[in-house]
Amino acid sequence: MDDAVLRRIQDALNSNGYQKYCAWADDSSDAVGSSVQDYCAVLDSAEDEKPLQAFLAAQPWMLAAEDGSQCRWVIPQMSLSGKFFPDFLVGRLDSTGLNWTLVELQSPRARLFTKKDRPADQLREGIEQVQRWRRWLANNRDMAVRSRAQDGLGLVSISGDTYGLVIIGRASDRDEYNREHLSQLEWGNHIRIRSYDWLARQARGRIESRNEFGDGKCDECQSACHS
Numbered sequence: 001m002d003d004a005v006l007r008r009i010q011d012a013l014n015s016n017g018y019q020k021y022c023a024w025a026d027d028s029s030d031a032v033g034s035s036v037q038d039y040c041a042v043l044d045s046a047e048d049e050k051p052l053q054a055f056l057a058a059q060p061w062m063l064a065a066e067d068g069s070q071c072r073w074v075i076p077q078m079s080l081s082g083k084f085f086p087d088f089l090v091g092r093l094d095s096t097g098l099n100w101t102l103v104e105l106q107s108p109r110a111r112l113f114t115k116k117d118r119p120a121d122q123l124r125e126g127i128e129q130v131q132r133w134r135r136w137l138a139n140n141r142d143m144a145v146r147s148r149a150q151d152g153l154g155l156v157s158i159s160g161d162t163y164g165l166v167i168i169g170r171a172s173d174r175d176e177y178n179r180e181h182l183s184q185l186e187w188g189n190h191i192r193i194r195s196y197d198w199l200a201r202q203a204r205g206r207i208e209s210r211n212e213f214g215d216g217k218c219d220e221c222q223s224a225c226h227s
């Protein structure tokens with residue numbers, strides 16, 4: 001995609017009041033590493049997803065660090081006409097344009113499957129939530145993409161086929177057998193299903209990349225500094 005088009009998309013999101021977060025975070029590596037440790041402490045003690053929702057809203061760079069090195073716009077609890085409230089909307093700008101992800105958080109203690117190999121309640125609920133949000137976006141796309149100055153949501157380029165991400169359970173809950181079942185659900189629903197531990201691994205990977213790069217800026221931020 002043309003650089004001028006990418007710049008216009010970025011300017012539109014900024015003008016709608018959405019903040020961009022670097023995938024490598026803006027603080028020192030020590031502070032970022034401490035944040036990951038704090039996240040893991042919250043995760044270990046969490047009885048449900050609420051404390052994790054609060055932590056990620058306060059540390060949005062951790063969601064910016066999921067899959068890939070581009071920076072992200074991270075929007076918590078976006079109101080879809082007061083009817084639905086996705087836990088997070090994450091927008092990533094790359095050469096193909098602006099790609100959104102609808103993020104649903106479920107309990108880190110949730111079971112994944114029943115004894116009959118069917119999705120357990122919270123996994124099923126997470127998938128259905130993403131599907132509801134997609135239907136709303138498909139039926140209200142004009143409002144979703146219209147600028148906030150014109151009473152829209154300012155979600156540039158979003159659509160009803162937006163990708164989904166359900167974060168649920170712990171890595172220790174997954175074995176080869178249910179990973180295969182999860183893969184089938186992911187493929188059939190166009191939704192990634194990841195553990196809360198996966199998010200910590202992604203964040204640690206960004207710290208390692210940042211340390212190797214040396215000056216604390218990702219390629220995208222470096223480019224912006226010199227444009």
